[in-house]
Amino acid sequence: LARIYNQQGKFSDSRKTSARAYDLIRPVASAPGASVPARRAMGEIAVSHGFNALRDGENKDALEILENARAALRSIDGLKLDDLNSAALYVEATAWQMDAYMADGRAAESIKPGEEARAVADGVLEKRPGHMMALRARGLLLSNSGDTENERLRFKSSIPFYASATRDY
Secondary structure, X not given: OHHHHHHOOOHHHHHHHHHHHHHHHHHHHHOOOOOHHHHHHHHHHHHHHHHHHHHOOOHHHHHHHHHHHHHHHHHHHOOOOOOHHHHHHHHHHHHHHHHHHHHOOXXXXXXXXXXXXXXXXXXXXXXXXXXXXXXXXXXXXXXXXXXXXXXXXXXXXXXXHHHHHHHHO
């Protein structure tokens, strides 16, 4: 519902709905022995909620929420690519987290998580080349990597990232 509100431009409703969902799923997904579906739901909800916080300029909140998404998704199979959708969602969470780091003036901190998530995306796409969620997430991640290079005034180094992002999109 939060994503539908977001697509309709009802950003306040989207944020309220994603916050409510996030508050409901967190204790379930973080309980000892939490099920894979609960942890996957936590990851998906946290990505949506973290994106909303980022969109609303609340970068520190977005960073924390998206890190919670990454942790929940990583906990499913240790990113061994037994659950491709969770791995692709992990890449998306990381890509939005990179945006939050950049918006918070901390672009350099986005490099390591970005490289880690790129390897995950590449692994998903090696197993399933047409995985749309992984392609979109990697495209966003690569575009952010290009932006990070630009932040570091390494303009020539940004071009391969943007070219790869374009291919993914």
